[in-house]
Amino acid sequence: MSEKSVFVPPIKCQGIKTKLVPFIIENVHRDDAGLWIEPFVGTGVVALNLAPQRALLSDKNQYIIALYQGIQSGKITSKTVREFLEYHGSILEERGAEYYIEMRDAFNANGDPLYFLFLNRSDFNGMIRFNKSGYFNVPFCQKPNRFAKAYITKICNQVARMAQIMDGKDWRFVCCPWQETFESATENDYIYLDPPYIGRDTSYVGEWPEEEAVLLSEYAHNTPANVCLSMWRENEFRRNEHLYDHWSDFTWYEHNHFYHIGAKESNRHPMIEVLAIKR
């Protein structure tokens, strides 16, 4: 699979693995009869491209899960998404940042997954962040004409394609803490782990402290299922000691890539990503 042929899902988030999908798929060897399990499914880009027959996909973010359950059941379609984004997008064009804040307040009161999609696709950098009280607090991208026709069509196509990929497959989306998702794993199954970064206040939904990262490693070692972990190994400034301390008995497959700070091409920074596989 080439980078260009990767399907990009309708939701964005920090840490999305779009660029690593070909590398992940190349290194994961599994029997499709087993369950594909992702306790940190995020945007779902890995599952959607691997397209297993059976999957258990969970996340603590209830809005992503509700959106994906809606697309799966047919309650949310490219048509309903188009109507929603056209209607609210045209008001956004007139009223700009003030309307974005109104939509954000409305979402924080109603929790509607379509509002979540609207915010995620018009906020700063497609970020997902909640404050300590659980309020979504990412600022506006500052582009009032964000929902231009072509952009809405792109999102609608992503929704339609996602529904198509899931069609006829046995996939279950669940909102729960990662520990619960481990419970149903058997030796025929494969668990893909993509937890938040340690020590950073990632605030996708709450924090990810070192103790929780260590606990995850214990679960990964004790489960009868095979496990594959995505984690950064080092950049030019720092080495990820947690990976060496808690995952060194897994087999590491490495991938080099570059990330950018700001828009300047000269601000390219190398990063080594690892896939640590149990067996």
Ligand SMILES: C[S@@+](CC[C@H](N)C(=O)[O-])C[C@H]1O[C@@H](n2cnc3c(N)ncnc32)[C@H](O)[C@@H]1O
């Ligand atoms: C790095 S992101 C996953 C990205 C995903 N692989 C992708 O490519 O889109 C980490 C995910 O873990 C979720 N998360 C954070 N803490 C969690 C917890 N305690 N239990 C379950 N999910 C959690 C976040 O909501 C976020 O979606």
